Amino acid sequence: xxxxxxxxxxxxxxxxxxxxxxxxxxxxxxxxxxxxxxxxxxxxxxxxxxxxxxxxxxxxxxxxxxxxxxxxxxxxxxxxxxxxxxxxxxxxxxxxxxxxxxxxxxxxxxxxxxxxxxxxxxxxxxxxxxxxxxxxxxxxxxxxxxxxxxxxxxxxxxxxxxxxxxxxxxxxxxxxxxxxxxxxxxxxxxxxxxxxxxxxxxxxxxxxxxxxxxxxxxxxxxxxxxxxx
Ligand SMILES: Nc1ccn([C@@H]2O[C@H](COP(=O)(O)OP(=O)(O)OP(=O)(O)O)[C@@H](O)[C@H]2O)c(=O)n1
Ligand SMILES: C[C@](O)(CO)[C@H](O)COP(=O)(O)O
Numbered sequence: 228x229x230x231x232x233x234x235x236x237x238x239x240x241x242x243x244x245x246x247x248x249x250x251x252x253x254x255x256x257x258x259x260x261x262x263x264x265x266x267x268x269x270x271x272x273x274x275x276x277x278x279x280x281x282x283x284x285x286x287x288x289x290x291x292x293x294x295x296x297x298x299x300x301x302x303x304x305x306x307x308x309x310x311x312x313x314x315x316x317x318x319x320x321x322x323x324x325x326x327x328x329x330x331x332x333x334x335x336x337x338x339x340x341x342x343x344x345x346x347x348x349x350x351x352x353x354x355x356x357x358x359x360x361x362x363x364x365x366x367x368x369x370x371x372x373x374x375x376x377x378x379x380x381x382x383x384x385x386x387x388x389x390x391x392x393x394x395x396x397x398x399x400x401x402x403x404x405x406x407x408x409x410x411x412x413x414x415x416x417x418x419x420x421x422x423x424x425x426x427x428x429x430x431x432x433x434x435x436x437x438x439x440x441x442x443x444x445x446x447x448x449x450x451x452x453x454x455x456x
Contacts (some may be wrong), residue, residue: 228324228325228326228350228395229275229322229324229325229326229327229343230271230274230275230317230325230327230328230346231274231275231276231277231321231322231325231326231327231396232267232271232274232275232276232277232327232328232329232330232342232391233276233277233279233314233317233318233321233327233328233330233390234260234263234264234267234276234277234278234279234330234331234332234356235279235306235310235313235314235329235330235331235332236250236263236280236306236331236332236414237259237279237280237281237305237306237307237313238250238276238281238287238306238313238333238445239281240333242438242439243437243438243439243440243451244295244358244440246350248281248284249333250332250333250435251284251287252437252443254335254443254446254447254450255447255450255451258291259332259333259437259446260278260288260291260332260335261292262336263330263331263332263333263335263337264276264278264292264297264301265297265332266335266337266338266339266342267328267330267337267342268297268300269339269340269345270339270340270342270343271343273300274291274300275300275302276288276300276301276302276440277301277302277303277304277317277320277321278301278302278303278304278332279304279305279306279313279314279316279317279332280303280304280305280306281305282305282306285303285305289303290301293353294379302320304316304317304319304320304377309407309411310412310413311403311407311411311417312407314403314414315403317329317437318396318399318400318403321396321399321400322396323396323397323400324396325396326346326349326350326393326394326395326396327349327393327394327395327396327399328342328345328349328391328393329348329390329391329392329393329394329399329414330390330391330392331436333388333436333437333438334389334390334434334435334436334437335437335446336381336431336433336434336435336446336449336450337391337431337434338394338431338433338434341357341370341391341430341431341434342391344428344429345357345391345392345393345428346393348426348428349393349394349395352426353394353395353398353426354392354393354394354395354398354415354418354423354425354426355392355393355394355426355428356387356388356392356413356414356415356425356426356427356428357388357389357392357428357429357430357431357434358387358388358389358427358428358429358430359386359387359389359429359430359431359432360382360385360386360387361382361386361387363382364379364382365379365380365382365385366378366379366380367379367380382415386427387430388413388415389430389431389434389436390413390414392415393415394414394418394448396424398418398423399414399417399418401419401421402414402417402418402420402421402423405417405420405421408420433449
C-alpha cells in the first residue's frame with residue numbers, strides 16, 4: 228500500500244501569540260515545519276506528503292522548500308477554520324487504497340522510528356494512535372451552582388494522545404464524510420464516532436506539540452541533546 232502523510236499546519240497559533248504562525252518560527256535556525264517534513268522524508272523513501280497550510284502562507288511555504296531535493300514529493304493545499312476541515316482538505320487528495328498518516332505540523336520532534344511504527348501499526352490493525360502515560364495527578368472539576376468541587380481521577384488508565392495518527396485511507400475517508408462535531412479533537416475521535424474502535428500504540432514523550440512559548444525552549448533543548456549524540 229502506498230504511504231501518504233497529511234501534515235496539518237493551517238492553524239493560527241493563537242496560544243503562541245507570535246506574529247508569524249508558529250509552524251514557521253525558527254528552532255535552532257530552521258523553520259519548525261521543515262523539521263516535521265524532513266522526519267517523514269527520512270522515515271519513508273519516496274513518501275508523498277500533503278501539506279495543509281493557511282491560504283495566505285502557501286506562497287511563503289513554497290519558497291522555504293524550493294531548494295530542497297524532496298520538493299517534488301510535496302503537494303500543497305489550503306486548510307480550513309478547524310483542524311477537522313484542514314484534515315478533510317488534505318484527505319480529499321489522498322488516493323483510495325493507501326495508508327495515510329495525519330500529523331500536526333508543529334510536532335516537529337517526531338522521529339522516523341515513530342513514523343515507521345505508525346504506518347506498520349495501521350497496515351496490520353487498520354489504525355495506529357500513539358499515546359503516552361500521564362505524569363501528573365489528575366482531578367475532574369464538577370461545576371456547582373456556586374463555585375465548584377473536584378475529585379481525583381485514577382491516572383493508570385488515562386493516556387495523552389499524539390500524532391501521527393495513521394489509518395487505512397478507506398476507513399479515514401469514510402469517517403471524515405461525517406458532519407463536524409465539537410468533540411472531534413483528532414482523527415481517532417472522528418473514526419470512533421462511527422462506531423469503529425481504534426488501535427493504540429506507544430508514543431514518544433518527546434513528540435510534543437509546540438503550543439506555547441515554553442514549548443520552544445523544550446524543543447531547542449531536545450534538538451541540542453540529539454545533536455550531541
Ligand atoms: N484550522 C486548523 C487548526 C489547526 N491546524 C493544525 O493542527 C495542528 C495542531 O493544532 P494547534 O497546535 O492547536 O495549532 P493552532 O490551531 O495553530 O494553535 P491555537 O489553538 O493556539 O490557535 C497544528 O499543526 C495546526 O497548524 C490546522 O491545520 N488547521
Ligand atoms: C491532534 C492532537 O495533537 C492530539 O493530541 C490534539 O488533539 C490537537 O489539539 P489542539 O487543541 O488542536 O491543539
